[in-house]
Amino acid sequence: MSKPPLVLIVEDEPAIAELLSVNLRHNGFTPIWAEDGTTAQRELDAVLPDLILLDWMLPGQSGLQLARKWRADARSKAVPILMLTARGDEPDKVAGLDAGADDYITKPFSTQELLARIRAVLRRRAPEHSGESVTVGALQLDPTTHRVHHAGQALKLGPTEFKLLHHLMRNAERVHSRAQLLDKVWGDHVYIEERTVDVHVKRLREALGDAAAMVETVRGAGYRLTAQGQA
Numbered sequence: 300m301s302k303p304p305l306v307l308i309v310e311d312e313p314a315i316a317e318l319l320s321v322n323l324r325h326n327g328f329t330p331i332w333a334e335d336g337t338t339a340q341r342e343l344d345a346v347l348p349d350l351i352l353l354d355w356m357l358p359g360q361s362g363l364q365l366a367r368k369w370r371a372d373a374r375s376k377a378v379p380i381l382m383l384t385a386r387g388d389e390p391d392k393v394a395g396l397d398a399g400a401d402d403y404i405t406k407p408f409s410t411q412e413l414l415a416r417i418r419a420v421l422r423r424r425a426p427e428h429s430g431e432s433v434t435v436g437a438l439q440l441d442p443t444t445h446r447v448h449h450a451g452q453a454l455k456l457g458p459t460e461f462k463l464l465h466h467l468m469r470n471a472e473r474v475h476s477r478a479q480l481l482d483k484v485w486g487d488h489v490y491i492e493e494r495t496v497d498v499h500v501k502r503l504r505e506a507l508g509d510a511a512a513m514v515e516t517v518r519g520a521g522y523r524l525t526a527q528g529q530a
């Protein structure tokens with residue numbers, strides 16, 4: 300059996316952290332609790348977790364600042380981050396995704412919902428089964444080495460953007476609706492809103508730089524990757 304996934308919980312409220320820890324342990328995860336950003340950083344430096352559960356409201360550095368910092372750090376940038384936000388705080392959710400979180404969950408949440416989200420995020424991050432490299436125009440993606448090149452230049456992509464690009468490249472020139480992308484790229488999309496797709500497409504375009512125009516928005520239909528859009 301493989302090792303239980305390590306989940307770093309960054310949460311300043313002991314009661315919530317305790318509840319999360321107990322539920323995670325019961326469901327085959329190994330939880331580690333950090334009550335603030337400084338402690339979390341120390342844990343990250345010691346052992347890289349498989350996933351970070353990150354509370355938005357923290358003493359000292361906020362969850363948003365931490366997400367940005369960890370995304371910018373070469374060592375932690377590929378670790379999926381699931382943000383815990385206050386109820387109905389829509390701008391927070393979008394800002395969280397923009398800062399590099401893979402998903403968010405609104406407090407109060409059910410254990411089942413949390414576990415479903417954690418599993419979905421981990422599944423998304425799992426390597427693609429098809430190990431063949433894909434080329435569209437000057438864009439090249441290698442699933443084995445997890446590398447993306449455009450015109451010979453290496454590009455840096457987050458785990459979700461990589462999976463999204465991989466899917467778009469394998470189905471180049473085809474138009475995908477947001478719902479189709481959620482289904483194919485996110486897999487378990489029961490709790491994910493279609494707006495999430497837009498956020499990750501925006502992030503993908505930013506990461507693609509000169510090749511950004513290859514990801515086209517098809518009005519009223521969705522998105523498409525095309526070799527025609529190259530600069």
Ligand code: CA
Nearest residue numbers: 311354356357
């Ligand atoms: Ca808090």
